[in-house]
Amino acid sequence: MSGLKALFNFYLNSSVHVALSAASLTWVSYLNYGIPASKAVLFFVFFATIVGYNFVKFFGLAKFHHRSLSRGLKSIQLLTVCAIVFGGYFAFQLKWASLLYFFGFGMVTFLYASPFIPVKTTVYYQQNLRNLSGIKIYVIALVWMGVTVFVPLVTAPVALEFAVFWACLQRFVFVLALMLPFEMRDMQYDSLKLATIPQKIGIKNTKIMGIFLMALFWLTTMVMPLAMPIATGIQMVIGLLVVCSVLYAKQNQSKYYSSFWVEGIPVLWLLLMLVFG
Template sequence: MSVLKQLFNFYINSSIHVALAVYALTYLTLVEFGISYDKPVLYFVFYATITGYNFVKYFGLAKFHHRSLATWLKAIQIFSLVCFVLMCCYGLQLPTKILMYILVFGLITFFYAVPFLPKRIFVDKQHNLRSIGGLKVYVIALVWCGVTVFLPILSNGLSINDDVLITAFQRFIFVIVLMLPFEIRDLKFDSLKLSTIPQKIGVKNTKYIGIALALMMFLLEFLKDEITDKSIFSLFITLVITAVLVLFSKIEQDKYYSAFWVEGVPILWLLFRLFLS
């Protein structure tokens, strides 16, 4: 394997790419509401995303194979530890009330991976939030919504008005749509008891739902009190790209289709928005 491919795989597997996506959506909130670049919030979100995602993805592997961890997993563990330290450094620069708000999402992330509730609630032996049938995509959307919209708003002392609530709902919808290609890809791996969207309504209907949600998200933009041509155009282009990716998603998809291209859409959205500014 070439060095470049190894680095690229590390970039994906260590959650740097998804962290940039969350960073991008948080930055978009700052831009949309006229807030200046907030380094502590943005950097905290970036490092917290890496820490949280790697904890969720590799908790089980590290727990059961800690004596024989692969080199790549050890590297990710060390990298995650560094990111955790940096997350704490930037977190300490945030107001105490914001840290309490962040704690809520931290606990959700923790219990998303760690068993904590009675067996009868779950569909498998994991006993965590991730294993509750039909809940996965909505938990992820809720956390992304809270972190990328409400966190920068509250941290900068802005009030929660109608535009903020609409943006939060749009973001919730957007994350669900982005999750659909992942849900379709994972059909061959997921237990039927997980009740994912494609399992319940099929791949074709899942794509239709994705297109409908993207259209709803676009129309919601016109309910805001303050909208600009730049925000509308960048949103439109982003949703067109998202819709195309959803339409072309399939069970047997390329390794990087969802993990890189779909997850990279928020980064493109930010770039479009900044280019138009």
């Protein structure tokens, strides 16, 4: 059992689970509009997410402590290198337009973790996007929106100008709401300078905000021109699950509540689409 638990923890810590969620949301974007899914895009999103998230989580750690890396961290580094190789393979199969868009959102991810903004206080230093007060969650939602819905639809072989706007708005709102349990969990770790949503308005109001966001999610669902009629009902169910995940979230939550169960909602969304669609 201890071996299975260690393997499961590696699955979560190495960002494979979050990569599966990102690829699932990308596939959902194709299914919603009846577009044949690009395997190159799906696999690229999967491997690029592993690379991006591991870069954000472990940036600087290996640089300063490479001589004392634990076996787990070394394994994650090896997995990340493999993801770079496989991601590069699928990148060569993408259209130039897709590559350019992915590169743009990749740069946002890089700047999210890498200090580049000059700050002058008593001591001169640089900070990254993540540490800018109040914008962390919005940067994450922007990147997820871009990677999982904007790029797949804007480079699709059919014209979806009107649909892209609504799909992007809905995905942005969805990711914002999905991030709230993580924001509540991280209150005990985040610096007050980050000014996260729970830090600014409290746990109770954060949950109210989650309900409001999902109401907006449902509203956009009603006006979106979806190719699959069943997709509307499935999105209503997914929205209800997100509301429940926000309402039951708390600061001292289970280790796997957000990192597995909440993060797995996009995977369930895809499974429902594949089964009932």
